[in-house]
Amino acid sequence: AAPLRDVVKGQDTFIGAALETRHLQDKQFAETLAREFNQLTPENEMKWSYLQPERGKFTFDKADKLVDFAQKNNMMVRGHALVWHIQNPDWLDNGDFSKEEMLKIMEEHITAVVSHYKGKVKYWDVVNEALDDNGGWRPTIWYKALGEDYIAKAFEFAHKADPDAILVYNDYSTEGKTPKANAAYRLVKKLKEQGVPIHGIGTQAHLVVGVQPRVADIAANIERIQELGLEFHFTEIDIRMQDPATDRMLQQQANMYEDLAKLTAYYDEVNFFTTWGISDKYSWIPHWFKGYDHGLMFDKQYKEKPAYTAVNKVF
Numbered sequence: 001a002a003p004l005r006d007v008v009k010g011q012d013t014f015i016g017a018a019l020e021t022r023h024l025q026d027k028q029f030a031e032t033l034a035r036e037f038n039q040l041t042p043e044n045e046m047k048w049s050y051l052q053p054e055r056g057k058f059t060f061d062k063a064d065k066l067v068d069f070a071q072k073n074n075m076m077v078r079g080h081a082l083v084w085h086i087q088n089p090d091w092l093d094n095g096d097f098s099k100e101e102m103l104k105i106m107e108e109h110i111t112a113v114v115s116h117y118k119g120k121v122k123y124w125d126v127v128n129e130a131l132d133d134n135g136g137w138r139p140t141i142w143y144k145a146l147g148e149d150y151i152a153k154a155f156e157f158a159h160k161a162d163p164d165a166i167l168v169y170n171d172y173s174t175e176g177k178t179p180k181a182n183a184a185y186r187l188v189k190k191l192k193e194q195g196v197p198i199h200g201i202g203t204q205a206h207l208v209v210g211v212q213p214r215v216a217d218i219a220a221n222i223e224r225i226q227e228l229g230l231e232f233h234f235t236e237i238d239i240r241m242q243d244p245a246t247d248r249m250l251q252q253q254a255n256m257y258e259d260l261a262k263l264t265a266y267y268d269e270v271n272f273f274t275t276w277g278i279s280d281k282y283s284w285i286p287h288w289f290k291g292y293d294h295g296l297m298f299d300k301q302y303k304e305k306p307a308y309t310a311v312n313k314v315f
């Protein structure tokens with residue numbers, strides 16, 4: 001089959017992968033990335049602890065390498081993530097800042113980062129995971145200091161730094177029919193109504209073989225987001241299973257991948273199909289979900305799995 005990035009040509013679809021700079025030293029990784037994907041997302045190196053490890057000292061070198069790779073290989077970059085509650089530097093996590101100071105710290109960071117990548121990073125995950133599983137506010141450092149207004153502020157600062165950037169709210173467990181999906185919908189609707197510069201919603205899609213969401217529920221979410229005039233992105237797809245994998249589970253996984261690809265192909269507003277890595281050789285899953293693995297489209301030897309074949313056929 002032709003590489004994914006070739007089969008989506010002319011469809012306005014980003015087929016993406018997340019990575020760290022160290023992965024580029026693995027020749028097979030770099031080759032697969034450049035051959036198959038037309039978009040990349042830094043898996044970690046645009047997070048706050050990497051970009052501003054000390055207050056006011058920005059270190060862009062690793063993230064810059066990823067952006068360079070993308071430019072050389074004609075790929076779009078998705079910036080991830082400007083405001084989040086983890087992978088923050090100690091000075092920020094442990095600092096005892098007033099409300100005014102926290103707002104200033106947030107503004108300085110977003111302004112510096114978005115300006116640095118202006119014209120190079122077109123899409124930003126501006127706020128990541130602001131909601132808890134019941135659809136309430138997650139009590140992050142930002143929420144505690146600034147209340148729910150921090151979200152609108154983050155988008156405003158990002159828009160000011162790059163008026164051409166496409167700005168997204170990103171979260172997980174928002175694919176199907178969940179309290180969090182409803183809360184995310186209400187959140188972006190409210191922001192949109194308030195005139196906040198928000199352009200899309202990302203759903204991470206860290207899914208599990210054999211577990212919901214139902215396709216009809218994902219479609220319903222896409223359609224109500226579409227009605228708001230916003231884009232809808234699959235930003236961090238992986239579909240894990242218990243280790244060891246069986247052929248049956250790999251086939252079930254392929255079917256779930258196929259469903260997401262079909263939704264991407266069907267709806268104009270769905271223009272990101274980004275997987276959280278390329279090969280099962282490097283994946284956060286075994287580190288974060290004990291006993292689980294095999295979430296991606298390529299196995300540890302970079303062999304195409306049934307999921308790859310299924311996705312390739314859809315596009």
Ligand code: XIL
Nearest residue numbers: 043044080081128172204236276284
């Ligand atoms: C994960 C990375 O993959 C890990 O390497 C890191 O240790 C923790 O973060 N949601 C997100 C991503 O938005 O940033 C997370 O990435 C996975 C869950």
